[in-house]
Amino acid sequence: MKGKLANINLAEGAGFSNGTWAAALPLSNLTDLRMWGAPARCEDPTDLAKSKLDVTLTRSAAVSMVAILYHNLSINAKVRITLAGSAGFASPANSPVWESIWPRMFPSTSLPWRTSSWWTGRPDLSDIDLYPRHLWLPFDDALLANQIRIEIDDTGNPDGFIDLGFLFVAETFSPQWNFDFGRSLSLSNRDLIDETPSGRRIINQRAARRVHSLDYSNLSNAEVMRIFDMGKHNGSAKPILFIPDQDDRPNLYREAFPASLIDLPGAGFGLATLNATTLKLEEILA
Amino acid sequence: MSAVILLEVNLVDKNGAASVLRLCDRPIRPFAPNDTERPNAQFDDRLLEPPSIRRSLFADLSTLSADAGFGDFSASNADGGLDYLQSSAFGKITVWRWTAGAFSTAQQILIGQAAAPVWQIDADGKQALLVPLTDLRGAFDRPLQDNLYAGTNANAADIEGKEGGIKGRPKPLAFGDLSKAHIPGVLVNDTGYIWQLHDGQINGSEAVSERGDLASGLIDDGDLSSSVFDSTTPVAAHYQMDLARGLFKHGGAPGPSLGFDFLGDAASSYSDKLAGIAKKILQKAGVSAGDISADFATAEAAATAKAGLWISDAVSVIAALDFVARGDLAAVLPDRAGVWRWVELKAAGGAGHTIDFDEIISLEADDDEMQIPVWDVEVLYARNYQVLTGDNVAPTIRATTREEFISKDWRLARKFVQTTKDRWPGARSLRIESALIDEADALALAARLLALFGPRSDGTPKQVLRVVREQSSAALTVDLGQSVRVKFPPASIDRDFTLIEEEVLRPDASKLTWRLFG
Numbered sequence: 001m002k003g004k005l006a007n008i009n010l011a012e013g014a015g016f017s018n019g020t021w022a023a024a025l026p027l028s029n030l031t032d033l034r035m036w037g038a039p040a041r042c043e044d045p046t047d048l049a050k051s052k053l054d055v056t057l058t059r060s061a062a063v064s065m066v067a068i069l070y071h072n073l074s075i076n077a078k079v080r081i082t083l084a085g086s087a088g089f090a091s092p093a094n095s096p097v098w099e100s101i102w103p104r105m106f107p108s109t110s111l112p113w114r115t116s117s118w119w120t121g122r123p124d125l126s127d128i129d130l131y132p133r134h135l136w137l138p139f140d141d142a143l144l145a146n147q148i149r150i151e152i153d154d155t156g157n158p159d160g161f162i163d164l165g166f167l168f169v170a171e172t173f174s175p176q177w178n179f180d181f182g183r184s185l186s187l188s189n190r191d192l193i194d195e196t197p198s199g200r201r202i203i204n205q206r207a208a209r210r211v212h213s214l215d216y217s218n219l220s221n222a223e224v225m226r227i228f229d230m231g232k233h234n235g236s237a238k239p240i241l242f243i244p245d246q247d248d249r250p251n252l253y254r255e256a257f258p259a260s261l262i263d264l265p266g267a268g269f270g271l272a273t274l275n276a277t278t279l280k281l282e283e284i285l286a
Numbered sequence: 287m288s289a290v291i292l293l294e295v296n297l298v299d300k301n302g303a304a305s306v307l308r309l310c311d312r313p314i315r316p317f318a319p320n321d322t323e324r325p326n327a328q329f330d331d332r333l334l335e336p337p338s339i340r341r342s343l344f345a346d347l348s349t350l351s352a353d354a355g356f357g358d359f360s361a362s363n364a365d366g367g368l369d370y371l372q373s374s375a376f377g378k379i380t381v382w383r384w385t386a387g388a389f390s391t392a393q394q395i396l397i398g399q400a401a402a403p404v405w406q407i408d409a410d411g412k413q414a415l416l417v418p419l420t421d422l423r424g425a426f427d428r429p430l431q432d433n434l435y436a437g438t439n440a441n442a443a444d445i446e447g448k449e450g451g452i453k454g455r456p457k458p459l460a461f462g463d464l465s466k467a468h469i470p471g472v473l474v475n476d477t478g479y480i481w482q483l484h485d486g487q488i489n490g491s492e493a494v495s496e497r498g499d500l501a502s503g504l505i506d507d508g509d510l511s512s513s514v515f516d517s518t519t520p521v522a523a524h525y526q527m528d529l530a531r532g533l534f535k536h537g538g539a540p541g542p543s544l545g546f547d548f549l550g551d552a553a554s555s556y557s558d559k560l561a562g563i564a565k566k567i568l569q570k571a572g573v574s575a576g577d578i579s580a581d582f583a584t585a586e587a588a589a590t591a592k593a594g595l596w597i598s599d600a601v602s603v604i605a606a607l608d609f610v611a612r613g614d615l616a617a618v619l620p621d622r623a624g625v626w627r628w629v630e631l632k633a634a635g636g637a638g639h640t641i642d643f644d645e646i647i648s649l650e651a652d653d654d655e656m657q658i659p660v661w662d663v664e665v666l667y668a669r670n671y672q673v674l675t676g677d678n679v680a681p682t683i684r685a686t687t688r689e690e691f692i693s694k695d696w697r698l699a700r701k702f703v704q705t706t707k708d709r710w711p712g713a714r715s716l717r718i719e720s721a722l723i724d725e726a727d728a729l730a731l732a733a734r735l736l737a738l739f740g741p742r743s744d745g746t747p748k749q750v751l752r753v754v755r756e757q758s759s760a761a762l763t764v765d766l767g768q769s770v771r772v773k774f775p776p777a778s779i780d781r782d783f784t785l786i787e788e789e790v791l792r793p794d795a796s797k798l799t800w801r802l803f804g
Binding site: 025034039041160163196200286 | 288310312313314315316318319320325326327328329330331365643644645646647648649756774776794795796797
């Protein structure tokens with residue numbers, strides 16, 4: 001699968017309705033750039049009528065992915081997405097079904113016998129909680145829609161409430177030729193380390209930042225300019241999504257995260273499809 | 287993850303509406319909807335420099351004088367996200383250290399008062415908000431007495447003084463045992479011959495002297511109710527009291543230089559102990575009972591030394607507390623939760639907290655005058671509030687101990703160790719004024735000061751250390767005045783010190799800076 005990029009959030013400026021969400025943490029928080037600290041909160045996830053929301057986009061657009069970032073949905077949560085055009089939710093553009101947000105990731109045969117998740121092939125919470133929780137809901141083909149209904153079934157959420165940090169509705173973009181071999185994923189250590197005269201290290205622990213570095217060397221003029229436009233449109237403030245391989249489920253939660261462009265991408269021009277650019281995508285931690 | 291620093295600032299906007307600004311130093315999810323203290327509360331992770339206040343037992347240990355603690359915090363305003371607060375007044379600031387779970391598990395580490403915020407704007411740089419703050423003592427650099435004479439006297443029973451006379455002067459405050467203080471009082475009515483000794487109820491036991499002579503022959507007509515006091519006039523050579531208002535009325539024209547000895551403030555109760563007087567001062571300054579720790583009652587119950595204080599001018603709350611507390615080698619200051627404490631400065635020792643070698647991030651000896659041993663201590667006590675000399679002294683008491691008393695403002699109790707002076711020619715002398723009234727108590731205080739500021743028992747001079755250590759929950763259980771054992775082999779240090787100053791969240795959010803003496 002090719003890497004997917006998305007930089008324009010169709011949810012910006014959208015209207016939000018439906019469900020019952022905390023007055024202090026309303027649905028409008030879904031586009032607040034403080035994803036972790038300012039979520040939309042449903043205080044009663046036991047009632048499915050409360051834990052749903054409708055998004056009315058500012059225009060009809062081709063939607064190929066809905067991403068819910070910095071959520072606290074539990075391992076057993078399910079979600080149902082309905083896309084609709086002007087005909088309304090009675091005539092959806094997709095075939096809405098309830099999906100487990102943490103489906104099978106591993107074939108049982110690849111797991112040691114007696115592993116707690118041997119039968120389900122699902123990750124352990126201890127694995128998931130290494131990273132903030134994000135939900136990626138791609139569609140096989142972009143669907144034209146101006147309304148989206150998101151229903152959440154997480155009645156057993158151990159927190160007793162549901163937080164949705166940020167909503168990214170995207171038409172993803174994948175260049176004809178994928179990024180080059182040699183893509184790197186690294187961790188930028190943000191710990192503050194003091195060394196005492198005794199030699200002991202006293203460490204102020206802070207979340208490490210994931211950083212993707214990747215090159216594209218086979219871009220058409222249109223593709224390289226589209227990536228160039230990303231820098232102009234997003235700057236360092238607006239989030240960018242990059243999913244290296246949507247099908248690589250065991251690693252998706254490690255490799256896919258909302259990111260900022262700290263170094264804005266340029267465009268290197270070569271022959272017709274040999275244009276190049278470099279992306280450095282730094283994880284948004286807040 | 288390490289602990290999160292949470293901060294709340296009370297705000298009042300231009301329309302008088304109150305709100306709370308909540309900031310933190312790393313991203314956290316809003317507190318749970320069922321959190322008992324902060325349901326759904328969001329903290330904005332834009333703190334750059336976490337708040338700190340340097341809290342000291344004494345601003346100047348050589349004179350045992352106190353001052354408010356000062357500090358600041360800064361928050362990023364690079365995106366202009368705080369601009370909406372520019373018309374708001376910043377008030378109380380509270381800071382917690384929190385790791386996980388309910389807000390109630392957070393450990394309060396600081397409470398203070400914001401000064402005017404500074405909006406840092408730099409066209410070439412990032413915008414930030416800088417908020418200076420003080421501890422709760424900062425609000426007490428104001429006169430203790432805010433009840434002033436109105437200057438509205440119209441007849442002989444009025445007690446507010448006259449225009450051009452005492453109008454605008456603070457009404458006097460009398461605390462504790464002033465039975466040897468020779469208080470001049472404030473003449474509040476010069477036709478009715480009324481003096482005020484205290485703005486409120488006094489305990490009484492008054493004695494009146496003329497020109498220092500206690501055998502004035504004045505006859506006491508007793509304590510009268512306020513209405514009877516106002517409506518009656520004693521006959522010549524008599525006087526009457528209104529203890530409820532701290533008033534004295536003389537029958538007929540008085541002799542010169544009246545002096546009053548009495549027992550002071552008795553509103554709700556009377557106390558002549560230093561801690562008890564300090565508590566009364568805090569109450570007078572408006573501190574609620576819940577914000578005054580039991581330290582005061584404990585110290586008052588344990589004390590034997592008597593003390594007294596009379597204030598007739600614009601003395602600040604801090605100065606009044608400072609003057610009283612030093613008589614017991616103590617400091618009065620708010621703790622990290624904002625509760626006022628009576629903290630005695632004791633020689634380090636006994637079971638206390640230990641900082642091991644591997645917990646010390648940095649250590650340096652502070653170049654402080656306190657390290658020079660003290661060889662000579664003079665404690666001033668038994669203040670005479672009205673000094674009379676020469677012809678102002680009644681002939682009947684000339685060449686007596688009474689004349690000696692009223693001709694000087696202070697008595698002097700002195701203790702010294704000559705061998706200390708011989709060993710350190712530059713050894714310091716200490717001279718402090720106290721609210722004590724008895725010589726034995728003043729001598730005991732001098733001895734305590736000499737022991738505390740003299741050399742150690744092994745003959746080495748004491749040191750002041752500045753230690754930076756990790757800010758942990760354990761470190762935050764230690765408060766000012768407590769004993770701390772420091773183990774630092776590279777400097778051959780393995781001994782007890784007294785914590786005399788702390789700065790939480792400095793040099794950064796994960797550290798704590800202490801000054802230790804011993």
